[in-house]
Amino acid sequence: MLALSIFPLIFSLGLTFTNVNLFRRTPLRFVGLENWARIFSDEALLETLINTVIFVGGGVAIQYALGLALAVALNQGLREQRLMRVLFLLPMMVSPIAVGFIIGRMVFSEGFGPINDMLDALGLPAVAWVTSPGVAKWTIILVDTWQWTPLMMLLILVGLQGIPGEPIQAARVDGASEWQIFRHIVFPLLLPVSITAILIRALEAFKIIDIIRVVTGGGPGRATESVTAYVYNVGAKQGDLAYAASAAYVLLFVVIGVSFLALYVMRRVQARYE
Amino acid sequence: MKHHLRLWTALFAMLALVAASCGDAEEEAEVAEPTTTAAAPEPEPEPEPEMADPGTPGNIPDPGTAAGRFDGVEVVVAGPAGQLDYMKDKAAEWAAETGATVRVDEIPFGELNDKVLAALSTDTFIADIINIGSNLGGDLMGGGFMAAAPEWAQERADWEGILPIFRSNQLSFGGVAYGMPWDGDVLMYYWRADAFEAHADAYEAATGNALRPAESWSEYAAIAKFFTENDWSGQDEGYGLVELPMRNNQGWNGFMTRAAGYAKAPNDPGFFFDPETMEPRINNPGFVRALEDWGAVIEYGPPGMLNFGWIENALSFVGGLAAQDIQWGDIGPMSKSPDSVVEGAVGYGPAPGADEYWDPVAEEWASGDGPNKAPFLGFGGWFNLVPATSNHLAAAFDLASFLGSPAVLAEAAVTAGTGVNPGTAATLDVDLWVSAGWPEDEAKAYTDAIRASLDHPNAVFDMRLPGFPEYKDALELAVSEALSGQHSAQDALDEAADKWNEITDRLGRDEQLRIYREALGLTG
Numbered sequence: 162m163l164a165l166s167i168f169p170l171i172f173s174l175g176l177t178f179t180n181v182n183l184f185r186r187t188p189l190r191f192v193g194l195e196n197w198a199r200i201f202s203d204e205a206l207l208e209t210l211i212n213t214v215i216f217v218g219g220g221v222a223i224q225y226a227l228g229l230a231l232a233v234a235l236n237q238g239l240r241e242q243r244l245m246r247v248l249f250l251l252p253m254m255v256s257p258i259a260v261g262f263i264i265g266r267m268v269f270s271e272g273f274g275p276i277n278d279m280l281d282a283l284g285l286p287a288v289a290w291v292t293s294p295g296v297a298k299w300t301i302i303l304v305d306t307w308q309w310t311p312l313m314m315l316l317i318l319v320g321l322q323g324i325p326g327e328p329i330q331a332a333r334v335d336g337a338s339e340w341q342i343f344r345h346i347v348f349p350l351l352l353p354v355s356i357t358a359i360l361i362r363a364l365e366a367f368k369i370i371d372i373i374r375v376v377t378g379g380g381p382g383r384a385t386e387s388v389t390a391y392v393y394n395v396g397a398k399q400g401d402l403a404y405a406a407s408a409a410y411v412l413l414f415v416v417i418g419v420s421f422l423a424l425y426v427m428r429r430v431q432a433r434y435e
Numbered sequence: 436m437k438h439h440l441r442l443w444t445a446l447f448a449m450l451a452l453v454a455a456s457c458g459d460a461e462e463e464a465e466v467a468e469p470t471t472t473a474a475a476p477e478p479e480p481e482p483e484p485e486m487a488d489p490g491t492p493g494n495i496p497d498p499g500t501a502a503g504r505f506d507g508v509e510v511v512v513a514g515p516a517g518q519l520d521y522m523k524d525k526a527a528e529w530a531a532e533t534g535a536t537v538r539v540d541e542i543p544f545g546e547l548n549d550k551v552l553a554a555l556s557t558d559t560f561i562a563d564i565i566n567i568g569s570n571l572g573g574d575l576m577g578g579g580f581m582a583a584a585p586e587w588a589q590e591r592a593d594w595e596g597i598l599p600i601f602r603s604n605q606l607s608f609g610g611v612a613y614g615m616p617w618d619g620d621v622l623m624y625y626w627r628a629d630a631f632e633a634h635a636d637a638y639e640a641a642t643g644n645a646l647r648p649a650e651s652w653s654e655y656a657a658i659a660k661f662f663t664e665n666d667w668s669g670q671d672e673g674y675g676l677v678e679l680p681m682r683n684n685q686g687w688n689g690f691m692t693r694a695a696g697y698a699k700a701p702n703d704p705g706f707f708f709d710p711e712t713m714e715p716r717i718n719n720p721g722f723v724r725a726l727e728d729w730g731a732v733i734e735y736g737p738p739g740m741l742n743f744g745w746i747e748n749a750l751s752f753v754g755g756l757a758a759q760d761i762q763w764g765d766i767g768p769m770s771k772s773p774d775s776v777v778e779g780a781v782g783y784g785p786a787p788g789a790d791e792y793w794d795p796v797a798e799e800w801a802s803g804d805g806p807n808k809a810p811f812l813g814f815g816g817w818f819n820l821v822p823a824t825s826n827h828l829a830a831a832f833d834l835a836s837f838l839g840s841p842a843v844l845a846e847a848a849v850t851a852g853t854g855v856n857p858g859t860a861a862t863l864d865v866d867l868w869v870s871a872g873w874p875e876d877e878a879k880a881y882t883d884a885i886r887a888s889l890d891h892p893n894a895v896f897d898m899r900l901p902g903f904p905e906y907k908d909a910l911e912l913a914v915s916e917a918l919s920g921q922h923s924a925q926d927a928l929d930e931a932a933d934k935w936n937e938i939t940d941r942l943g944r945d946e947q948l949r950i951y952r953e954a955l956g957l958t959g
Contacts, residue, residue: 183556
């Protein structure tokens with residue numbers, strides 16, 4: 162723990178006060194808060210931070226909704242439940258790079274992809290999936306959703322299977338509809354699992370880079386560049402490790418803030434049900 | 436000790452960066468498993484490392500040519516994934532003859548520069564030979580990471596047979612030869628000669644002009660519009676052009692090929708910067724108009740072309756989807772490949788020019804007798820470098836000079852997928868192409884087009900400054916923002932110019948200016 166987590170964290174914090182650059186053989190120098198001050202005037206960082214929040218907010222919300230729907234469907238005692246569960250999990254087992262290429266580059270290809278072909282067959286106009294700044298963000302979210310919805314489904318399914326049957330049967334006897342049972346019994350009982358699933362996925366989604374690099378390269382312009390991609394560009398491509406570490410800390414602070422906020426909101430919601 | 440300290444610092448720094456950014460995702464960036472091991476005898480104990488002083492040629496003893504001269508030595512080659520198969524075959528031949536083994540590590544194209552720079556900057560071994568694009572030459576050779584090429588290696592690579600523009604701008608830095616030849620690159624213009632012939636009358640009826648290969652970007656645009664709006668390809672779809680606009684891919688080369696005609700004045704050696712002040716020129720009216728005009732013709736390309744890199748571009752053209760293409764010389768051999776539907780139907784020429792060019796000294800638009808052409812030697816060609824830290828300098832240069840020999844390069848040039856374009860006398864010999872099965876008139880047209888581009892007095896060699904990846908990133912971002920309508924061309928390029936100034940100041944304006952002037956052949 163000390164070697165793998167705490168030391169690198171402290172070391173990287175130390176880096177933010179230096180001028181370390183991988184590609185420039187300049188003497189190591191203490192620069193004080195110079196890198197931190199640069200953050201406040203770095204519009205690119207702000208832009209990528211906004212992109213990241215959109216990816217996380219949009220992606221995780223859709224993945225939760227779909228995961229919940231799939232989990233509820235799979236929890237109905239279908240005969241093919243086992244097979245379905247394995248099939249639904251397949252996307253999660255594929256490398257994000259492969260997913261990015263197959264789904265992002267090929268399926269969403271504007272000229273040769275099957276989705277635009279289907280739209281064309283339906284008489285609908287082609288969509289600029291990766292070359293329109295606004296649409297490209299959603300393409301990234303869709304590819305990410307295709308890959309990670311199964312994780313949500315799996316976690317929620319475990320939660321569903323852990324719900325005791327008695328309250329549900331009692332509600333049925335009392336004449337409650339299926340929707341009322343779900344709304345007032347199942348969903349509240351799922352909240353702890355839901356909070357965990359959303360948090361796990363959100364923490365992971367904040368780090369998104371692989372799919373972006375393959376599908377859009379961060380473009381058009383900077384429309385789909387995430388903070389991690391930006392940090393990678395600054396650190397690995399430009400060699401500016403000191404500033405990259407500072408920018409990475411911004412992401413860390415945001416992730417911590419969002420995590421606390423999410424936990425606080427979820428607790429309030431849970432308290433309301435309790 | 437100092438080296439160890441730097442290595443540890445960098446290792447910890449990388450680790451810390453990854454931890455702090457929570458990043459774990461660069462699966463793509465992983466170096467692929469070694470893919471080739473040429474047959475060789477059981478390895479002997481490694482010989483003592485040879486030492487080299489970067490920039491000091493001739494201190495690596497000539498190993499001679501005796502068979503088995505490198506028994507037990509393993510030479511590691513690193514280069515771009517996907518185009519090293521031919522090199523592996525040739526390396527295996529060399530290994531069989533010398534007794535060495537060769538391991539070829541393929542690195543994804545998009546990660547190659549980063550990995551090489553990061554490894555060399557931290558004194559970490561990456562390979563004995565690096566196959567890399569010459570626009571990283573400023574960082575690699577100028578950064579003191581490379582061993583100078585000994586004279587015996589230059590002789591074996593037929594130094595005098597390499598075109599002067601590559602000898603001085605690709606293989607050498609600061610007057611010292613470091614690299615061994617592999618590829619010669621220039622972006623050219625291709626058109627569907629069969630379609631031009633078939634639709635000549637319709638074009639003339641529609642536009643009032645005779646249909647001929649574009650000499651200027653305005654003619655190119657008119658032709659692109661005509662072919663996009665008319666059914667010509669015999670397929671479900673056909674477009675007027677295909678280009679290279681993708682950010683973090685070939686956007687730099689795509690834009691500079693066009694901008695050179697608008698912004699490279701024949702009477703001024705500078706292009707990227709003012710060679711007196713190092714002030715960027717990329718936001719002057721020439722570059723701005725080039726970007727605006729480029730944005731106006733993007734609609735004549737296949738859908739999603741903003742996301743097209745090298746492979747999408749090449750496949751679109753040899754797949755018969757586009758009437759015109761801006762690409763490197765690879766299109767020639769690719770048009771003969773089994774997947775091509777354009778064999779024998781391709782026209783070859785230098786990239787079009789601009790009707791007017793911006794004269795940065797007079798600060799006004801100017802024009803000459805015809806369109807201002809300025810062929811862009813984008814990327815500058817793949818070449819082989821030997822890091823000064825290689826443990827097997829003699830073996831590395833022996834292999835690199837073998838790979839750069841006229842016979843090997845001639846065979847590579849006529850073979851699709853090698854990444855080798857003509858850049859030497861041997862590879863520009865018409866007879867070579869005829870013996871490879873090309874019709875003589877087509878072989879002549881192809882080699883003439885390359886020669887006309889490489890020998891052009893207004894040709895622009897790609898940037899070779901230290902910090903090139905940063906300059907490229909900033910420019911590609913601006914181009915991408917403008918082409919996708921997020922910013923005007925002027926605003927985007929102004930922003931890029933500011934970024935370029937910031938990079939130049941950070942790296943040292945005087946030193947960057949000195950290197951830039953040197954690259955332009957200016958003294959004082």
